[in-house]
Amino acid sequence: xxxxxxxxxxxxxxxxxxxxxxxxxxxxxxxxxxxxxxxxxxxxxxxxxxxxxxxxxxxxxxxxxxxxxxxxxxxxxxxxxxxxxxxxxxxxxxxxxxxxxxxxxxxxxxxxxxxxxxxxxxxxxxxxxxxxxxxxxxxxxxxxxxxxxxxxxxxxxxxxxxxxxxxxxxxxxxxxxxxxxxxxxxxxxxxxxxxxxxxxxxxxxxxxxxxxxxxxxxxxxxxxxxxxxxxxxxxxxxxxxxxxxxxxxxxxxx
Ligand SMILES: NC(=O)c1ccc[n+]([C@@H]2O[C@H](COP(=O)([O-])OP(=O)(O)OC[C@H]3O[C@@H](n4cnc5c(N)ncnc54)[C@H](O)[C@@H]3O)[C@@H](O)[C@H]2O)c1
Numbered sequence: 001x002x003x004x005x006x007x008x009x010x011x012x013x014x015x016x017x018x019x020x021x022x023x024x025x026x027x028x029x030x031x032x033x034x035x036x037x038x039x040x041x042x043x044x045x046x047x048x049x050x051x052x053x054x055x056x057x058x059x060x061x062x063x064x065x066x067x068x069x070x071x072x073x074x075x076x077x078x079x080x081x082x083x084x085x086x087x088x089x090x091x092x093x094x095x096x097x098x099x100x101x102x103x104x105x106x107x108x109x110x111x112x113x114x115x116x117x118x119x120x121x122x123x124x125x126x127x128x129x130x131x132x133x134x135x136x137x138x139x140x141x142x143x144x145x146x147x148x149x150x151x152x153x154x155x156x157x158x159x160x161x162x163x164x165x166x167x168x169x170x171x172x173x174x175x176x177x178x179x180x181x182x183x184x185x186x187x188x189x190x191x192x193x194x195x196x197x198x199x200x201x202x203x204x205x206x207x208x209x210x211x212x213x214x215x216x217x218x219x220x221x222x223x224x225x226x227x228x229x230x231x232x233x234x235x236x237x238x239x240x241x242x243x244x245x246x247x248x249x250x251x252x253x254x
Pocket of ligand 1: 011012013014015016017018035036037038061062063064086087088089109113136137138139180181182183184185186187188189
């Protein structure tokens with residue numbers, strides 16, 4: 001029970017990596033607050049967790065909308081110990097294939113969403129001299145990946161926001177880190193395959209899996225366990241760092 005009695009907000013907690021984080025955190029004893037623009041899916045997960053004897057609540061919230069974010073945080077009964085900024089959207093395309101609208105859409109969720117939720121929560125963390133912020137970056141924060149212009153822009157910003165928050169709040173006993181996954185098998189990936197490669201999903205899945213030198217995609221639960229560690233007291237000396245979880249993607253050539 002690494003997170004016993006800690007209140008943790010997880011954005012984008014209704015699906016994929018965020019969902020696995022919610023489940024793992026609940027199993028580790030946290031009270032889990034699921035924020036997702038898909039309110040029904042978030043409520044289903046909260047209901048399932050409560051049914052299993054855990055503590056969870058769900059809120060429909062678009063993280064790109066500061067007014068919505070503020071009103072959700074104002075409604076929370078407990079102060080937030082752990083903020084996981086995980087909600088994110090993707091975009092495929094190089095510079096010429098990225099319209100201004102594409103760039104804005106990705107920015108609003110992946111960058112402004114992290115800002116909005118961190119801004120909403122930081123005041124109470126400073127007041128209590130206690131808190132952990134964990135952001136979901138990507139291997140795209142660290143290396144050039146073809147046809148990910150807008151996405152890479154946003155995940156580069158997630159990395160540098162992480163470093164900035166870590167620096168500014170280190171004396172307030174607030175830690176901030178990010179996780180940089182390579183491909184993880186979630187609906188994010190399945191949607192991408194069905195949209196872009198109809199009829200060739202399996203072939204493309206195998207191709208994407210092979211881009212990790214380890215020969216497969218990650219599982220959401222593997223990312224969730226890293227998140228659990230980084231948000232726990234076991235990681236009390238870790239701040240201002242990005243943790244790749246990537247099957248060798250960044251550092252191994254095969
Ligand atoms: N899956 C991967 O291969 C991979 C790799 C590296 C990084 N990531 C990052 O991990 C995070 C989670 O990805 P995933 O694969 O689990 O995706 P997913 O699509 O399965 O889940 C994302 C969740 O975020 C929610 N969401 C999207 N926009 C939102 C908004 N504006 N407000 C609130 N909720 C919103 C969605 O409703 C969904 O429940 C993202 O930030 C993504 O960029 C994913």
